[in-house]
Amino acid sequence: MIKPYLFAGAAAVGLLAGCATEANRAPEPTYETAAKSEFVATNYRVADSLIAxxxxxxxxxxxxxxxxxxxxxxxxxxxxxxxxSEQVSARFSQRGFSMVEMKFRSNVYMKRGEGELILTREITEVARVNKAQAVILGSYGMSGAAVYVNMKIVQPGANYVLAAYDYVLPSNNEIRSMLTRANR
Incomplete structure (x- = not known):
């Protein structure tokens, strides 16, 4: 037979554990808090620097x-x-540049779930077909506390770097969640 005081004690511990879990859980983001994310503004500053x-x-x-x-x-x-890539492209477009939307092209190397990956040997041909003056490309590398990003504008054919910009993103929950969704 379970003694009443043991049952009451177990129930109290269970309630406290539930409250502790609820108290430790981060609140759902609101539109207001999401709008304060620096991610878009950071990528726009990158594009502005490349444009300059x-x-x-x-x-x-x-x-x-x-x-x-x-x-x-x-x-x-x-x-x-x-x-x-999308945000840098949007900023260039906002600044008056004509941007080729690669998602509608069937003759570009597209790997499912990856986006518009362009292999070096294909850049010249894709640029020629689209009469593009340059290609904007970039890479990122992860460390424990940060994600390092390098962006460049490259002249196709000659492969001259016409502009470059390096920046760092914090490895916070927002950024880590975008990195873990690699192939979705």
């Missing part, structure tokens, strides 16, 4: 943005890499 280095190339033909890839596996990307 590249100059007024808006009249020189369209640009192509390749998916930002994992530096340790250049044929792989993640949600992080794809979002950086």
């Amino acid at each position: 280095q590249f100059g007024s190339g808006a009249e020189g033909g369209p640009l192509i943005v390749a998916t930002v890839v994992n530096i340790d596996a250049l044929d792989q990307s993640s949600t992080l890499g794809r979002l950086i």
Whole structure:
């Protein structure tokens, strides 16, 4: 037979454990807190820096943005890499550059779940077909506390780097969650 005081004690411990778990859980983000994320603003600053280095190339033909890839596996990307590429492309477009939307092209190397990965040997041909003046590409590498990102504007054919920018993202929950969704 269970003694009443043991049952009451076990119930109290169970309630306290439930409260402790609820208290330790982070609150759901709201639209307001999500809007405070620095991720988009950071990628826009990257694009603005590349544009400042590249100059007024808006009249020189369209640009192509390749998916930002994992530096340790250049044929792989993640949600992080794809979002950086999309946001940099959006900022170039906002600044008056013509951008070739590669998702609608069937003649570009596309790996399911990876995005618009462009192999070096294909850059010249894709740029020629699209009359692109340059390709924006990048890579990221992870460390314990940060994700290091390198972005470049490269002249196809000659492979000259026309502009470059390095930056660091914190390895926080937001960034780590985008890195773990590599092949979805």
